[in-house]
Amino acid sequence: MLQQWKPDPTFYPSPKMAIEAPAEEVAYVAAPRDDGKPDAMCVVDLNEASDTYGQIVNRLELGVRDEIHHFGWNACSAALCPYAPHPYVERRYLVVPALRGSHIYILDVKENPKAPKLVRTLTADEVEDRSGYTRPHTVHCGPEGIYISALGSVGSEEGPGGIFLMDHYNFNILGQWEVERASQSLSYDFWWHLGYDIAVTSEWGYPAMIEDGVSLEDLGERKFGHKIHIWDIRHRKNIQTLDLGDDYQMILELRPAHDPTKAYGFVNAVLNMNDLSSSIWTWYKDGDDWGIKKIIDIPAQVPENPDDLPPALKDIGMIPPLVTDHILSLDDRFLYISCWGTGELLQYDVSDPFNPKHTGTLEIGGITKSHPHPAAGPVGGGPQMVELSRDGKRLYFTNSLYVAWDNQFYPDNANGWMVKADVNPDGGLELDPDFFVGFGDSRAHQIRLQGGDSSSDTFCYS
């Protein structure tokens, strides 16, 4: 195959240039389900001039009970990184791991972005044999290939989970990434500061702790993750572990500053065992070491009707905010925080990463609340996976966390939906009253926007 003559137009050297990118016309949304029908990759039309704007225009069916969850591109702006530039690959394939099924699907969206084609399936055996890991999760396009994190080790109830590499030309799995993992065993998300040769990984739980719903027993024993790990990316070595303390359980999404000269980022702690609050923390470079500091506490709420609480929360009598995702705008200014339990989406100005300012709140869904959407009435679930357009003007989010967990926290109605909010450039946001995409009895998880979004690309120039 001959190469392209020009770099892929969706690659941008710096986040500043990516902000100028044209508006997205298509979204890809992972839609898992648990009723024996296959999971699907759904395509949502986002072209405002189109007759089918705000509708699902295609569903590509994948495996049954696969738990299609997070996914990413084969290539992105990291292809422009100066030490191994390869700008003539195309952003063309979606790499879609099945978090439960452990398969990895490769979808080609070049010919018709609205009709992804399945071009390769890496079976669970292939993934596990070649990588040593199982339950693949986060996908990032890196400077030398595709990096994928996984929750568990093959043949072990415990860990370690970790990262493996995939070739970005032929999608063969190259093997385990880590050389020296030190104390790291729990795994979840990862991202990096390429300008500092640093990767960061976070901790959720081993597969057995999550696959039948959150294990309250393990939670009581504080067995879920409470650390993040700092890695020397050149030597693939764990150089520092930052412990938030085991009061904090489940440390999930890592959002490093997009500007490669900035050495800080944000991570969410889902549950404080003392008061059920969630929190946001800033990790930062501190001389030769790294530090971490809590910057936002989000308290649990008292329900108006305690009788409506799901069985998992009946004894506790409170609604935990369950902050399970957040997204940082490409200008590193606004952080959007999903409170899946309390049905709120919060906007903070984090220009000063240690002094966040609360600038906006949306309400939709929520445990016992079912706060309505103008176009759909009361809805189940709450804000969960959140994605932001590159220009920072359009925020999209869905309501499903993980099928078994949806069933636990939203047993009455976990039907999937995707909504949109319009962002005021100076702070504040409001729901688009007309934009509501219903997924029926399927769930809706991660959103990826055509051409890239605010969590798909890494930039090597400021």
Place this chain on the structure above:
Amino acid sequence: MDTLSWVGYISLGVFHGINPGMGWLFAVALGMQEKRRSAVIGALFPMALGHAISIGVVVLIIVLAQQQISENVLGIACAVVLFGFGLYKLFRARHPKWVGMRVNFKDLTIWSFLMASAHGAGLMLAPLLLRMPASAAHSGHMHHAPTSMTDSAAMLLSAVGVHTLSFFVVTGVVAVVVYEVVGLALLRKAWFNLDMLWSIALMIAGVVTAGMIFWGH
């Protein structure tokens, strides 16, 4: 060395210098990361050194081969390797795997050596090297004056030197102009596939080498 050779070494230095993958892009990125122009300039010296070593290795191999095998066999071998390598790179896009922005002088020298070697930068000089009178003793082409070992060594060193100097100047000028004036938007608009052009250049060098063998030089 005749004028054509000088022009050849200098032109190929220019060609290698404008390729972002050979150095200037990394120098610009280091300047942006450190937020100072001196980081751009500082990166150029190890890059030139690594490039020179990579070229030097190829020169050494060709000189040693000249002592052992006939000019025609060596010429045909070079032509085949050049053409084949270019063709391979044209159809199989691969790039050296290097991860690391926090680099010192040694790292950058090694990086530049790897980049130049993996792209066959030295190989591209083969047709010029084969024109060198060092081959006279074996070829029977008596129109070249016989040269002493010191003379040929000096000539080869100046060939590597003049190529590297032209590479250094062009890489440096492009890096500083992009860092100070033009900015990286250039990458999106003007960065056409130099790797493909590079592959074609390797193939042309192969054809030229073959031509030299068949029609004399």
